[in-house]
Amino acid sequence: MLENTNKFLIGNILKSIRVEKDIPIKRISSALNVSESTISQIETGKNKPAKEKITAISQICGYSFDYEIDREEIIGLVQLIYTQYTNLEKEKLNLTIGKIKSSISIQCSYARFEYYLILYMDVIINQKNEDVQFLKKILEIGKSTFSVKELSIYYDIQALEMMYLNDNIKALEYLDKSRLYDNESLMNHYHYCSIYLNLGYYTLAQQYIIKCIDIAVKEVSFERLCYLILNQGVLYLNTSQYNESIVLNLKLLEESKKRNNAILEFCVLANLTLSSLMQKDFKLGFKYLEMIDQKYKNEDSDLVLYQIMLYFFSKDFISAKKVIRKALSNDNISKYYQNFFHGIKYLMDNKFIKAIELVEICYTLALKDGEVDRAMLDLKFLDVLYSKYELQDKLKRVKEIEENFYKISYSNCVLENIDLKLN
Structure with a gap:
């Protein structure tokens, strides 16, 4: 087997073993009574060592070389x-x-x-x-x-x-x-799709979803296909195609139950909850939220946010504040959610200026973290708040930003840094 083994492979293996053990070339050369350049030539693949020398170098590094592994x-x-x-x-x-x-x-x-x-x-x-x-x-x-x-x-x-x-x-x-x-790798295309969805490049995301589905069907990757369709549902949701999103997610909900796939079911129900919230069908939103396993509700900050927003828009401020208090008692809550939940509380207390300031901070945090989809949701909320409280200058600015987001999202140019500030 040694004769057929690439000398560069052998050299790289011996070098990596030495590097792993932090052993200088000098120690190897001294132990073998050869020059440092000889060891260097072995490691760079210029010379092919005999089996005995591979064994000796390995032993100096504390290893026993196994020649039987295929x-x-x-x-x-x-x-x-x-x-x-x-x-x-x-x-x-x-x-x-x-x-x-x-x-x-x-x-x-x-x-x-x-x-x-x-x-x-x-x-x-x-x-x-x-x-x-x-x-x-x-x-x-x-x-x-x-x-x-x-x-x-x-x-x-x-x-x-x-x-x-x-x-x-x-x-x-x-x-x-x-x-x-490999330009036909399902996961490579799937990862492109996930990133572009998160960044708001929906045209690009759609292209990769279509490519992924085509590959998944050919490879008969049924489980992965379900998640690809889930991504299509998210795409519908982010482009305000709520009915399409709900229809697709309802089909996936049936499939997740057939397959007894709890994680897929959770993702689908979370999407259905958000779709209902965006369509202002709060009763339906609560229905889907109640169907989600309790362990996910406790662990997922987005679900807590959806629950608070459902109570808030239903004008059940007592329940909303109760959920907020519980959420803020969690030491692991992120800065984004801290600001958002405090902002909702200020709205319920009629301190709308403070509330708006915190939601604006949330927008900035989301943008800084590259979570463009979350930033866009913050913008939609700010749009509502600026309109309600007649903040015309801010409303004009947020409309401009939303328009710029739209242009960025549907462009097919090379990804650029997004720097869309409210002020």
């Missing part, structure tokens, strides 16, 4: 895990990852970088609190030996990591890299 098999497992992630087969995915993690000898074998790619996928997909930077440090050394498919997966998972960190611009950069290696 790298092609592990490459296959990388792709299998990614397929399971694509198809939302979480249980199967974690079983496959567990199989890899139980075979620790893979860590020092020709499949070393595949091993670390799987660990990286595990940490990001399952959102574990582990040392991601260390994993990427190892992977950056060995990525030049990855197959085209592995590179596509690696950059897509990096994009997912950035999405969880709310760094959409960086996520898009990684997605562009991923697409260079």
Whole structure:
């Protein structure tokens, strides 16, 4: 097997082991009684070391090199895990990852970088609190030996990591890299779709939804297809096509119950609640809110916001204030929700100037965090407040911003920084 193994792969493996253990080249060269340049040439792939030298370098770094591991098999497992992630087969995915993690000898074998790619996928997909930077440090050394498919997966998972960190611009950069290696990846297109939905680029989001649905149907990815249709429902909601959103989400609600998919059901009911709220059908909004599992109600700040708004617009101020008090007692509540909930309370206390100031702060916070969809909802609320309290100058400004948002959302230009200030 050694004869058929790429010398660059061997060099990168030995370098990554040394870097991981923080061992200088000098120590390796002294132990083997060779020059530092000899070790450097091995690590850069200029020279191919004998099996004995690979073993010796590994042992100096505290490893025992396993020559029996079939790298092609592990490459296959990388792709299998990614397929399971694509198809939302979480249980199967974690079983496959567990199989890899139980075979620790893979860590020092020709499949070393595949091993670390799987660990990286595990940490990001399952959102574990582990040392991601260390994993990427190892992977950056060995990525030049990855197959085209592995590179596509690696950059897509990096994009997912950035999405969880709310760094959409960086996520898009990684997605562009991923697409260079595989332009038919369902998850790559799905991630584009999610980012553009969040940023308010609805024309772009629609293009990727259509592409994703086409791929999902071909690949028979039924679970993922449901979430794609959910995204279509969100698109309808954000473009004020409330009836279309409700019809689509009601169909998904039936499907989620058939599949016993609690997470999908929660997402659908949350969308239905918001659709009803936006259409001012508060009775229906309360109905959908009551159908949501209590554990989600306690954990999701958006649901609390919907509940408060339903009570507020129904003029049940006693219930609204009760929910606000409970929400504000949570030490983990974000600055955005603190300001928004206080703002609603001020409105109920007829302190509308203070209320408006806080909602304006919420708009600024949402824009700063790149949550354009949330910023747009804040603008709609400010539009109502400025009209009600006859703040004509502010109303004029918010109308201009809404118009600019519309232009940005439906443009097909390269993503630009959004800086739309109220004052």
